[in-house]
Amino acid sequence: MERIRLVVLFGGQSAEHEISLVTARHVLAATDLERYDVQPVAITTTGRWVFAEEVAGALAAGPDALPEELPTSGPEVSPFALLEPAAGERLVVLPLLHGPLGEDGTVQGLLELAGVPYAGCGVLASALAMDKAKAKELFSANGLPQARFRAVHERAIGDELVEELVDQLGLPVFVKPANMGSSVGVSKAKDTLSLGRALASAARYDEWLVVEEAIDGRELECAVLGNLDPRASVVGEIVPGAEFYDYEDKYLDGAARTVIPADLPEPVSAQARQLALRAFTALRCEGMARVDFFYEEAGRGLLVNEVNTIPGFTPISMYPKLWEASGLGYGALIDELIRLALERYARRAAKRRTS
Numbered sequence: 395m396e397r398i399r400l401v402v403l404f405g406g407q408s409a410e411h412e413i414s415l416v417t418a419r420h421v422l423a424a425t426d427l428e429r430y431d432v433q434p435v436a437i438t439t440t441g442r443w444v445f446a447e448e449v450a451g452a453l454a455a456g457p458d459a460l461p462e463e464l465p466t467s468g469p470e471v472s473p474f475a476l477l478e479p480a481a482g483e484r485l486v487v488l489p490l491l492h493g494p495l496g497e498d499g500t501v502q503g504l505l506e507l508a509g510v511p512y513a514g515c516g517v518l519a520s521a522l523a524m525d526k527a528k529a530k531e532l533f534s535a536n537g538l539p540q541a542r543f544r545a546v547h548e549r550a551i552g553d554e555l556v557e558e559l560v561d562q563l564g565l566p567v568f569v570k571p572a573n574m575g576s577s578v579g580v581s582k583a584k585d586t587l588s589l590g591r592a593l594a595s596a597a598r599y600d601e602w603l604v605v606e607e608a609i610d611g612r613e614l615e616c617a618v619l620g621n622l623d624p625r626a627s628v629v630g631e632i633v634p635g636a637e638f639y640d641y642e643d644k645y646l647d648g649a650a651r652t653v654i655p656a657d658l659p660e661p662v663s664a665q666a667r668q669l670a671l672r673a674f675t676a677l678r679c680e681g682m683a684r685v686d687f688f689y690e691e692a693g694r695g696l697l698v699n700e701v702n703t704i705p706g707f708t709p710i711s712m713y714p715k716l717w718e719a720s721g722l723g724y725g726a727l728i729d730e731l732i733r734l735a736l737e738r739y740a741r742r743a744a745k746r747r748t749s
């Protein structure tokens with residue numbers, strides 16, 4: 395089998411930098427070093443690309459030598475020099491970056507310019523999935539069920555807007571920055587005063603905000619994998635430890651529980667899988683994505699919440715666990731993402747040159 399130089403990109407400039415380090419640690423530990431020449435590259439919080447020497451050294455000594463928290467220090471590299479394949483070399487990039495400037499199409503755009511295959515969604519899907527306001531518009535256009543919502547710009551924030559939102563959506567509502575993840579900037583507002591505060595707090599992260607009716611329901615997640623013929627995994631359930639699935643709950647407390655497969659009537663899980671594939675296709679995703687739902691048992695049933703194009707990827711994260719439960723282990727999943735990256739690259743090669 396042909397050897398591949400696998401550039402593993404981690405860190406990044408978003409509020410989810412630390413989570414990316416955890417993901418990368420586990421992915422590096424599980425990558426088949428017989429098959430890939432792994433090159434760990436950190437993007438620092440200030441956006442510099444760094445060859446993570448210490449990580450590479452530890453990896454060479456064996457996966458157990460990897461430090462608990464990956465250091466992001468090392469010599470700075472120019473992305474374009476790094477992404478230049480040597481003669482006869484196969485190069486694939488594995489972007490393990492969560493949030494803005496990593497999961498939102500920006501790094502994917504750089505990889506397109508560099509002309510290298512990379513795992514996961516392309517520019518358009520990454521940008522659309524990261525922008526909750528635009529993603530919701532596309533869900534509507536594709537007839538996907540979801541919570542009632544409004545997208546607002548921060549310059550509209552004021553008493554009048556608060557009144558309008560309460561009229562339209564009632565209370566409580568959830569307020570979120572359009573471009574973020576890991577529940578950063580997300581809050582639940584139960585009265586007009588806290589709605590004003592929630593808007594201001596979300597606006598610290600993005601100028602566009604989403605306000606939506608609070609759903610009283612279970613939280614389900616489904617993993618999707620593939621390019622033009624994607625597959626959906628079994629369905630999992632998140633049981634939040636806090637009032638909602640907030641940042642602490644996701645990463646610090648370990649209070650949230652996951653149930654795989656979720657205890658659901660078969661037609662409901664079948665419908666979740668089908669909606670997950672439709673949401674994936676609606677945003678033109680390729681490679682991977684995790685599609686999250688609310689399940690209003692006594693009401694409207696399944697409602698699409700969001701699509702994550704670079705979901706949490708530690709062995710205890712939902713995305714790999716859903717595939718594990720569907721018969722695809724952690725290492726095999728990484729191989730499959732790399733294979734899909736090469737497949738998409740080859741498919742599009744013919745269209746790349748127009749003159």
Ligand SMILES: Nc1ncnc2c1ncn2[C@@H]1O[C@H](COP(=O)(O)OP(=O)(O)O)[C@@H](O)[C@H]1O
Nearest residue numbers: 541568574575576577578606607608609638639
């Ligand atoms: N409309 C809603 N109704 C009820 N809970 C919500 C709603 N929107 C978000 N939440 C809660 O907040 C969490 C984070 O919101 P989410 O939209 O998934 O943003 P993120 O991209 O940060 O994960 C969800 O997992 C859920 O617990």
Ligand SMILES: [Mg+2]
Nearest residue numbers: 576577686700
């Ligand atoms: Mg979420």
